[in-house]
Amino acid sequence: MKQVFVALFTVLVSGPLLLPLPALAQQKFVVKPVAEKKLKALPAGLWYWRIENFSTLAQAQSAIGPDRWNPDTVSYDVATSLAAEAAGKAWLFTLGPKGGATPGGSKVAEIGPVPKVSASEYLLRINHTGGAPGVKTPVHSHPGSETFYVVSGRLSQRTPSGIGHVETGEFMIGHGADLPMEVSSSGSTELNALVMFVVDATRPFSTPAKLVQAAPPALDAEAAKNLIADRMWQQQAAHGPGKIYWSWKTDGSVCLRTDEADGKCADSGRWKLENDRMCYELTWWGASMGRKSACFRIVDKGKNRFEALQDTGFTLFEFSVVN
Numbered sequence: 001m002k003q004v005f006v007a008l009f010t011v012l013v014s015g016p017l018l019l020p021l022p023a024l025a026q027q028k029f030v031v032k033p034v035a036e037k038k039l040k041a042l043p044a045g046l047w048y049w050r051i052e053n054f055s056t057l058a059q060a061q062s063a064i065g066p067d068r069w070n071p072d073t074v075s076y077d078v079a080t081s082l083a084a085e086a087a088g089k090a091w092l093f094t095l096g097p098k099g100g101a102t103p104g105g106s107k108v109a110e111i112g113p114v115p116k117v118s119a120s121e122y123l124l125r126i127n128h129t130g131g132a133p134g135v136k137t138p139v140h141s142h143p144g145s146e147t148f149y150v151v152s153g154r155l156s157q158r159t160p161s162g163i164g165h166v167e168t169g170e171f172m173i174g175h176g177a178d179l180p181m182e183v184s185s186s187g188s189t190e191l192n193a194l195v196m197f198v199v200d201a202t203r204p205f206s207t208p209a210k211l212v213q214a215a216p217p218a219l220d221a222e223a224a225k226n227l228i229a230d231r232m233w234q235q236q237a238a239h240g241p242g243k244i245y246w247s248w249k250t251d252g253s254v255c256l257r258t259d260e261a262d263g264k265c266a267d268s269g270r271w272k273l274e275n276d277r278m279c280y281e282l283t284w285w286g287a288s289m290g291r292k293s294a295c296f297r298i299v300d301k302g303k304n305r306f307e308a309l310q311d312t313g314f315t316l317f318e319f320s321v322v323n
Contacts (some may be wrong), residue, residue: 027105029135029185034084035093036125039200042080043096048112049147049196050094050285052105057083057090063102064092066170086128087151087192093126095198108149111196115176117143117199129183130155136184141209144199145174151194154187160212162314166193180209218297218309221276226305227298228271228278232322254280261322278308 054060062084081102092105095114103109123144130153148155148166153244155166159181166172167187172246175181177200185191199205219227228248235244247255248271269282279295296316299307308316 012064027132027135029131029137029183030129031137032128034086034128034268035082036076036123036297037082038081039078039080039122039124040120042122042198045097046113047095047116047198048098048110049114050096050100050102050110051108051149051194052094052102053094053108054083054090054092054105057085059104060084060090080124082124082126082158084126084128086126086194091126091194093124093194093196095196109171110175111147111149114147114174114196114198117144117177117198117200119143119202121201122201123197123201123205125197125199125205127195127197129193129195132190133188135191136182139180139182139209139211140206141178141180142197142199142206143203144177144197147174147196148172149194150185151192151195153185153189153191153193155191155193156184156186157181158184158211160312164314178207180211182211204292218276218299221273224276224298225273225276227321228273233306233319234261234322235317235319239284244317246319254282256282260282277305277311 043275052060054063064079064083066080079094081092084091084093091108092102094100096100098110098112115322133153148157149171150166150168152168154168155172157164157166157172157177159175159272164172165186174196197205218224226293229250231248233246233248235246242259245257245261248255249255252270252272254269256267257263257270258266267281267282267284271278271280273279275296277295277299279293283292294308294316295311296308296310299309301307301318304320305318306320307318310316
């Protein structure tokens with residue numbers, strides 16, 4: 001992966017996090033940093049978190065390699081990888097372009113693109129979090145994005161847009177900087193989750209915040225049908241310049257294309273309308289993006305701008321109608 005430039009300060013914290021998390025008696029949401037690193041620069045292009053397992057923590061640390069002197073920039077190239085031990089396993093977390101792999105590692109997930117943040121110095125941090133069912137964090141915000149991977153249990157995140165849920169073995173791409181949120185253990189068993197941060201290192205890592213949420217009205221069944229059948233939607237990619245095109249056919253099929261409105265489908269699937277509630281199911285692309293299937297209602301935001309709003313109040317994506 002593309003290396004980054006000189007870091008004035010680097011910290012690597014590694015060590016086992018004993019399980020089960022010690023939250024059962026106090027009923028608190030446990031947050032424990034297990035690795036972090038400060039950098040002066042990050043890779044160009046879209047950012048993805050790559051999660052890999054190694055047999056031992058020493059192997060994961062060795063896979064990062066030493067910082068290397070770059071005579072072209074007269075500075076050190078610093079790897080954007082962090083090794084940690086948590087939930088009884090050795091992990092390597094790498095922030096960089098999509099599609100990379102570390103020799104000796106077993107890929108667990110590749111998550112992104114994650115929201116970007118601009119800063120004079122960056123902090124990459126990995127937290128091991130969780131606790132008993134029902135525990136939650138105070139409402140807070142971060143000066144950057146946080147991305148979740150659930151090792152076990154069920155995690156929920158409440159924001160002004162609504163509530164998103166992540167089950168065991170699934171992930172959630174974080175929102176941008178300064179978004180108020182509340183994170184909770186919402187399953188029937190104890191939550192263990194790994195949280196990956198990219199934040200502005202010059203600002204406080206966490207700040208108390210308040211949640212203000214409103215539920216806009218959705219289109220009725222007839223209006224929703226007119227907006228779907230034999231229509232094409234253009235969805236702005238969550239992060240970066242790319243676009244996603246959804247072509248909904250009257251026979252219940254859907255073709256999803258990336259970047260171009262015409263040509264071969266990047267993925268395909270089925271859709272159906274249940275009163276005013278739209279549901280779809282895709283195949284491999286949807287699964288890789290954590291959106292294999294979803295149901296939502298459509299909210300008209302005016303000037304050909306629409307919102308796909310899930311029952312929880314979580315915004316799945318926003319789009320415009322092409323034809």
